[in-house]
Amino acid sequence: MRPRSWFQVPDQTVLVARAAFPxxxxxxxxxxxxxxxxxxxxxxxxFGVRGAPAESPGALALVTALQYTENLTDRQAAQMLARAIDWKYALGLELTDPGFDASW
Structure with a gap:
């Protein structure tokens, strides 16, 4: 795992999310x-130091919390991350970010 510190939400994501959800x-x-x-x-x-880097465990934990609050399956949560502007905002993603595979 390559830990990343808490990340800034991209400006365009903030602009669109605030417009969509005032x-x-x-x-x-x-x-x-x-x-x-x-x-x-x-x-x-x-996490070990060998092998392919993992998805951000902090981001996955946040997705899991959001998944629970909306009563979604793993696949539905992955789809939300791919298409929902407010979820992209929550995870600090660009609007064009495809999210991640539900099987991870």
Missing amino acids: NGSVAMSARDHVGEVFTDEQFAAA
Whole structure:
């Protein structure tokens, strides 16, 4: 795993998310109020140093929390990350980011 520190939300993602959700959303609130709880550093001891780098465990933890709040399957959560502007905001992704495969 290559830990990444808490990341800035891309400007375009902020602009579009705030326009689409002027009052915010659960995902946006998660980012704004508790997002720093989901840092990679706290998961570092659980990962080895060999092999292919893993997806950000902090991002996966946040996706899992959002998945739970919306009662989604793994596949549905992956689809939300691919298409939902507020989820992209929550994870600090570019609007064009495809998300990740549900089988990871």
